[in-house]
Amino acid sequence: MVEPLRDVIARHGLQATKALGQNFILDRQLLARIAAIPGPLAGATVYEVGPGPGGLTRALLETGAKVIAVERDRRCVPVLAELESEFSERLTLISGDALEVDERAVAGDGAHIVANLPYNIGTALLLRWIGGPWPPWWSSLTLMFQREVAERIVARPDSEHYGRLSVAAQWRSSAKIAMTLHRSAFTPPPKVASAVVHIVPAEQPEGVSSQVLERLTAAAFGQRRKMLRSSLKAYPGALGAIEEVGIDPQRRAETVSVGEFVAVARLLS
Structure with a gap:
């Protein structure tokens, strides 16, 4: 039987830190639902940022995916190393800052990005992924954001959330909110609700820089x-x-x- 995440966190003495924008999800059924959003992942490569205690990482590995996880918080390395040994060669752990990783070099073309993003770098990473060369190296983005940021990403004209981020996310890709989460789904609970956004690249319009x-x-x-x-x-x-x-x-x-x-x-x- 899989050890409850709450017990894993207690055993390793982990606590989410505000400085790193951390909020952990402990419900394994909820994590499995998030891992299912991109579709079948068996044999696929998944790039995950900010795995923390590895709840979503395990859910992704249980789909049959190969996971490359980037974690800045060195306190989380021991618990992720346990997953690495359990899932043999299907988990690769990178200890470092996601903003400094050469993602295409480590994940290759066609990877799916799935992450409960740290709130303090979520928008910066999204703009990096949707703003690069096209077609992109990734096949889909499944990302957790604060609900307000998620609504900005998918907003339509003549709405209060519509703006630069909406255009950036939609002009050559399709974006939708795949799931919303109450603040009580997290430990510690953030001050706001959250949502998972799913983005799939489309063809870039011709003649547009x-x-x-x-x-x-x-x-x-x-x-x-x-x-x-x-x-x-x-x-x-x-x-x-x-x-x-x-x-x-x-x-x-x-x-x-x-x-x-x-x-x-x-x-x-």
């Missing part, structure tokens, strides 16, 4: 309450481009669809 789109949305949403004619006036050529696309310069950024931003960025690229 990701850097141009990023600069365009940064300018447009940098003053989101202002009309585009004001927020984009410092971006050379942007006002002419939105008029050529047929966007009224009196509109605000939050009303402009992902497709419209892509069309403007294509003219500016």
Whole structure:
């Protein structure tokens, strides 16, 4: 019988630390549901960031996946080493900062990224994964975020959460909230609810520079309450481009669809 996670944590004297943005999930059934979100993983490679005491890591290994886990907290290394010995060659542990790992080198092309991300680096890692060369090295992203961040990722125009992150996540991939979790699902409970976002890459629109789109949305949403004619006036050529696309310069950024931003960025690229 598998040892309860609460007992594993107690045996190793582990406690989640706020400085590392840690919040542990102890319910193994819930962890198995998260591990199932990407679909069948038997024989696949999974890249996990912030495994902590290894609850999600075990759930992923039990699907038959090969897991590469990156953990910065050295206190968690002994418990993860136990998993490493139990699952033979299917778990590779990397002790270090996920922001400094050459992910493609260690995971290879086609890996699935699945992680209960530390809250303090979650958005930075997401932008790194969705902002790189396309098609990306990963096959899918299954990531835990604070509920508000998750809603920003999947938001549609004319909603309070729609912004730069929405466009970045949706212009060449599909994003959806696959599961929501009450704060009581974690130890210690965070102050806010959480959600798991599932992102699958799509084909990149032709003739569009990701850097141009990023600069365009940064300018447009940098003053989101202002009309585009004001927020984009410092971006050379942007006002002419939105008029050529047929966007009224009196509109605000939050009303402009992902497709419209892509069309403007294509003219500016």
